[in-house]
Amino acid sequence: MTDSHKPTDAHKPTDAHKPTDAHKPTEAPELTIRDLTVRFAGVTALDGVGFTVRPGTVHALVGPNGAGKSTCFNVLSGVVRASDGSVRLGRRELTGLPPHRIAALGVARTFQNLALSPRLDVADNLMLGRHRLTRTGIAAAGLRLPSARQEEARHRARVREIAEFVGIADHLATPCGLLPYGVRKRVELARALCLEPRVLLLDEPAAGMNGTERHALTGTLRAARTSLGLSILLVEHDMGLVGRIADEVTVLDFGRRIATGTPAQIRRDPAVVRAYLGVSERRAG
Numbered sequence: 001m002t003d004s005h006k007p008t009d010a011h012k013p014t015d016a017h018k019p020t021d022a023h024k025p026t027e028a029p030e031l032t033i034r035d036l037t038v039r040f041a042g043v044t045a046l047d048g049v050g051f052t053v054r055p056g057t058v059h060a061l062v063g064p065n066g067a068g069k070s071t072c073f074n075v076l077s078g079v080v081r082a083s084d085g086s087v088r089l090g091r092r093e094l095t096g097l098p099p100h101r102i103a104a105l106g107v108a109r110t111f112q113n114l115a116l117s118p119r120l121d122v123a124d125n126l127m128l129g130r131h132r133l134t135r136t137g138i139a140a141a142g143l144r145l146p147s148a149r150q151e152e153a154r155h156r157a158r159v160r161e162i163a164e165f166v167g168i169a170d171h172l173a174t175p176c177g178l179l180p181y182g183v184r185k186r187v188e189l190a191r192a193l194c195l196e197p198r199v200l201l202l203d204e205p206a207a208g209m210n211g212t213e214r215h216a217l218t219g220t221l222r223a224a225r226t227s228l229g230l231s232i233l234l235v236e237h238d239m240g241l242v243g244r245i246a247d248e249v250t251v252l253d254f255g256r257r258i259a260t261g262t263p264a265q266i267r268r269d270p271a272v273v274r275a276y277l278g279v280s281e282r283r284a285g
């Protein structure tokens with residue numbers, strides 16, 4: 001890697017960006033998916049899928065287009081109801097809960113298509129991620145009572161910490177719509193971190209990023225796992241990034257789990273090779 005492709009210091013999480021005593025990392029619970037099945041009008045999108053995201057690890061969910069990865073994420077975040085099966089966070093059953101209840105239990109998600117407000121600046125977009133943690137009532141906030149102002153100040157201080165952690169502090173006053181796509185992807189990640197999650201679901205976090213940005217993202221995710229105590233489940237097509245960061249990988253094909261293992265094991269798995277070779281042959285044809 002040449003110097004021009006190394007991440008800048010602004011993108012590197014440093015000791016100064018580690019959580020303060022008020023935000024010490026907590027042990028993430030195990031996320032267990034068992035026999036997950038989803039049917040849409042008779043079409044089976046997921047067929048008995050099961051895997052486990054161990055506490056404090058990075059688990060990648062990969063597979064060809066149409067394999068069921070996004071459907072799986074939609075079930076985990078409460079956007080889609082499972083036809084059968086179970087999703088548990090520690091001892092809590094998530095299956096059937098609405099998205100806001102799942103978020104309240106400590107599961108945050110980013111999306112393939114950015115869900116940012118383009119007219120709001122970065123700081124206000126990140127403040128939206130603090131909404132679940134707000135304790136001040138609507139009346140107190142509307143009247144700008146001292147308790148509301150103090151709470152807002154605490155949230156804005158934490159927003160700045162997270163922005164520094166992700167490498168976007170220089171953009172806090174910039175409207176999101178004016179930022180390059182790669183920076184907006186980091187804003188989306190930062191907003192998810194503003195929820196103070198225990199489990200982070202990342203849907204193609206590196207999509208649209210250049211090589212330098214992808215390298216910086218790898219460092220940020222490693223730091224998030226280590227210093228924030230997160231478990232991370234990510235969908236990603238960049239197998240180089242997956243190999244660098246994932247502890248375990250689950251491969252889906254046509255809605256079924258065909259393999260789970262370390263990145264090295266997955267690269268050698270005959271079923272995985274056949275699945276990806278099949279995609280290449282279909283494209284060639």
